[in-house]
Amino acid sequence: RDAKPQNxxxxxxxxxxxxxxxxxxxxxxxxxxxxxINIAYLQETLKKIADGGDSSCTGDLLxxxxxxxxSKTALELFDMLSNMRNLEDPxxxxxxxxxxxxxxxxxxxxxxxxxxxxxxLAGLLHDIGKxxxxxxxxxxxxxxxxxxxxxxxxxxxxxxxxxxxxGFDSRISAAALQHHERADGxxxxxxxxDDEMDDFSCIVAIxxxxxxxxxxxxxxxxx
Numbered sequence: 001r002d003a004k005p006q007n008x009x010x011x012x013x014x015x016x017x018x019x020x021x022x023x024x025x026x027x028x029x030x031x032x033x034x035x036x037i038n039i040a041y042l043q044e045t046l047k048k049i050a051d052g053g054d055s056s057c058t059g060d061l062l063x064x065x066x067x068x069x070x071s072k073t074a075l076e077l078f079d080m081l082s083n084m085r086n087l088e089d090p091x092x093x094x095x096x097x098x099x100x101x102x103x104x105x106x107x108x109x110x111x112x113x114x115x116x117x118x119x120x121l122a123g124l125l126h127d128i129g130k131x132x133x134x135x136x137x138x139x140x141x142x143x144x145x146x147x148x149x150x151x152x153x154x155x156x157x158x159x160x161x162x163x164x165x166x167g168f169d170s171r172i173s174a175a176a177l178q179h180h181e182r183a184d185g186x187x188x189x190x191x192x193x194d195d196e197m198d199d200f201s202c203i204v205a206i207x208x209x210x211x212x213x214x215x216x217x218x219x220x221x222x223x
Contacts, residue, residue: 023083031068031080038064039092042124046091050131055167058121065099065120074104082214090138091130094211099123101207102200119200121168122175126204129159129176153188156180174198179205 022028038061045053045061069077081097102123106116130138133155137148144152159176178201181187183194187205194202213223 019083022079028080028083032084034064034068035084035093035096038068038096042092042096046125046128046131049125049128049162049166053166058124061124062117062121065096065103065124066117068100069103074107077104091127094208094215095124095127097211098126098204098207101210102203105203105207118169118171119203122172122200122204123207125159125163125168125172126175126179126208127155127159128162129155129157131162132158153180156189171198171200175201175204177201179208181205 041061041064045057048057072080077100081100084093084097099120100123103116103120106119111119133152137144137151140148156177156179160173163173163176175198177189178192178197181190181192181197181201182205183197183202185191185193197205216222
């Protein structure tokens with residue numbers, strides 16, 4: 001016999017119960033702890049690079065980010081991330097989320113391990129140029145004015161400048177520069193079309209948009 005369709009109220013109740021169970025689980029608590037450690041390492045690493053450090057300072061960061069992924073399917077990882085949204089910030093948690101989402105996409109594309117690591121670093125470092133943005137703009141809770149948005153749009157070029165000449169794979173600096181480009185040419189800073197964009201930049205751009213859309217913002221709820 002066909003099961004009766006579940007009413008919307010029951011579905012919402014089931015989701016709340018599931019979320020409560022997930023957040024109470026040892027696996028989620030460990031993920032929270034490891035996630036916080038990754039944020040601290042990411043903050044320290046970005047500062048080192050901004051102060052002149054090179055690619056050699058990213059080894060520990062990459063290893064710890066990889067560890068967040070171990071023993072999890074992509075669906076389990078997304079499940080964990082969807083319940084970590086209270087930790088959203090302008091750079092660090094967003095960059096970690098983008099790195100993990102990009103790695104999940106790379107695994108789905110069956111990229112080899114070296115490429116997965118490069119893609120993960122591209123996600124971790126894609127927003128490093130925001131360190132050059134004034135804090136009153138970066139942390140503004142409301143929508144940007146046109147002038148403020150013009151300043152914010154300089155962060156891809158600033159990021160590429162910070163990564164150039166420091167031993168990073170060219171796809172990592174490309175992702176810093178191109179993650180706001182769009183396939184139809186409507187992005188910035190150069191208005192590139194899809195065939196002009198680096199493949200890893202495209203993956204990081206998708207992960208970047210996904211994380212932004214599913215996170216709460218001052219002017220809207222998560223989608």
